[in-house]
Amino acid sequence: MKSESGRLRGAKRELWLAWYVTVVFYGMYSVVFFGLSRTQPPGRPWLDPDQTVAWFADRHWGLLIGFGVIFVLGGFSAVALALITHSIRRMSVSPVFAYSYLILYAIAAIPGFMYICVAMTAGVMRPNRAPIAAQWLYDLGFLSFVGTMGVFLIGSLIWMIAVLIDDNRVFPKWFGYLNLVNALTEVVIAPSWIFQRGVLAYNGAIGFWVNVPVFGLYTGVFIYLLRDFIQREDFGTGPLPAPADVWRRARPAVEAVGA
């Protein structure tokens, strides 16, 4: 087992760095949403306008600092996508799957954090805003964050098909089926657009307490499997070639993978 600094100097440094950034990014994301801003578990969807104003006032600094962190670092979500895209390119499937995955999840950044960050920041910046506008921002923040399912649904299905038909065994088949489990929870979240209370609302027993653990499990599993993928990636484990001949040696490999 190589030490972590060794990994970042070795031949697979690009992959290992991407993996560590992925781990740190999801860790940061959890800390901001669950800890700092306390927007997970989500607020209650049935708050009236005045209660919304109080909700914003209650977590003033947490929201501003937490979402400030996301505003600065949110773009690093692309690192996990890049690593997964690369892993799909290593499968025996058409590159269409890899590029579809990359673009689908690149778009996912907008509902995945941009909308909620903008809406919550606007909501908390002016404590004396008209309560009805505060409620509108509250709804925009939570519903866009929780209820934008399409990119994740289609993204999971694309990944599922790629894993299931891949002959190179980049990921185990059971992970393909786990993608289906995740995709189905994206379907289950849809009623959060319809119910302001109850088990299917976005803070409900099904809407949050079943779906989010499934997503957490899925994320944990793919991070683990990506690590496994990097370990098996085979282009030598020695030191990087000397700068002079790296061009000659690395070009064909990069070409083969990246073309």
Next chain:
Amino acid sequence: MNPSAEKRLAVALIVVVVVTLIYIVIDRSVDDHGVLGASTVASVAAITLALAKLRIIMREFMDVRHAPKILRTMTDALVIAMGIALLGTYLVGRAIA
């Protein structure tokens, strides 16, 4: 497909269908002229019969009968876990309510 396997599948189908028909009896016995009444016995029976069918389907139709021990244990554990979860939630819920 040899005759004994064929027969065995047919028997399994008859058993699960008959178990399904028992539901009609349960259903009739607790209703008061079309008005539904709460009944712990009916509910527990309904859940238990469903789990029994689950096990028959897995053992016979899904061919777990011939599977390695690990799968046989796992499927049985799944049925038991579901039973504990469903009956437990129902009974605890009724006790609280």
Next chain:
Amino acid sequence: MGRLGARSAAAADVSTSRVGERIIYWTWVPLLVIWIASFLLFPGFIHPVSPRASAAEVAAFYRQDLSRVRYSMILFNWFGVALIPLVLLIAERMRAMAHRTPVLRYCVIGVAGGAPIVFLTSTVFWLLAAFRPDRSPDLTLLTNDLAWITFTCGVPFLVALFLFLALAIAWDDQVEPVFPRWVGRFNVAMALAVAPAGFAGLARSGMFAWDGVVSFWVKNIAFGLWVVVMAIALRPAMRHERHPIETTT
């Protein structure tokens, strides 16, 4: 695919792909002119609308400078997204870097659309606020806030893009790297320059507020500077040949 690849390698100098890349490259000049023009045209940019302004003041601003808000933002709506081809041109040049995997290139492609979407969204809010100047001032204030927060705090894709490029350049270990080393360090500096704007929500006055020195002037000038410097650095990189003999092996 194979035949196409062979042809472009054989006729590398005159290939249409290189002509096309040059066309996209030179869009940076008119784009920068248009961006600066829409920046100067927008009345809220020379003296940014203060986050301390009341609903009535904000509503008055949109009534007063209606035409300039509209035309400048239509212009920005058109051309803000033109950043995408430029970033993808850089991503395409990254193929020539001595990396073992395309992961960093995928990172750049992954954020290429992000910054333009942020520009686009903010223009939608500004144009929305200007569409009905007689709308209830509370709603105009809300729309105005959304525009400014999106525009000012929406730096995550720029920060990530700059740092991905910095790392890619630092790890481009070859005799003639695609970009000189200093471009990597410059990208780190620009990432640091735009990053504080992400926290603009924290301050309603002072240099960190959205009309402040750091969140407004430093951030926007840094972005403009980045376009110019990257364009200058890209010029020799455009000529950085992919050696045909090696690519065909």
Next chain:
Amino acid sequence: MSMIEETTGRAEAADDEVERFPGDPDMWLFVVVESLVFTSYFCIYLYSRTQHERAFLEAQSALTMSLGIVDTIVLLTSSWTIACCVQHTNARRYETARWFALATVGLGAVFFVLKVAEWAHLIRDGHTFTSSDFMQHFFFLTSIHAIHLIIGFVVLGVLVRQLSGPHLRAHRTIETCSTYWHTVDLFWVVIFALLYIVR
């Protein structure tokens, strides 16, 4: 592959002796994980109904039990046909196996049509997704099940295709597909008991 087929050949002779995994073990992981997810939905439903017993019983009386019974028998039979399909495949009687597979598709379609008719009937009578807590659970559970069923049609499509081409017939894939289809049946058996019978 060939070893598996050999052992199945012998399994025919000595029915109860040889141990082998029915289908892809990876698919069984899906069965277990998805069962646990469903169990959590079921528990949430059961708990909600014990807390509002009257209201649930009242709304529940709108359901037609006999329709549920028919649904269940149709799906159970489809499970039997697909089990027969696998048996015939392992005995290399592909043509018969294919007919059983197509019968399964037909039974699945019957179930789906019955389900849509039931939904339409309920909605016409004013019982909708949003009309009561019971109906919310009812429509949620039946439609998430129906989505599994629709995916099941895709899976059966793969299975029929495997049986159609002589060079395709991968027994492993056929068994894996049938395992998925049984899972659709398994979930319905529990959903039926919980929605129609539990009081």
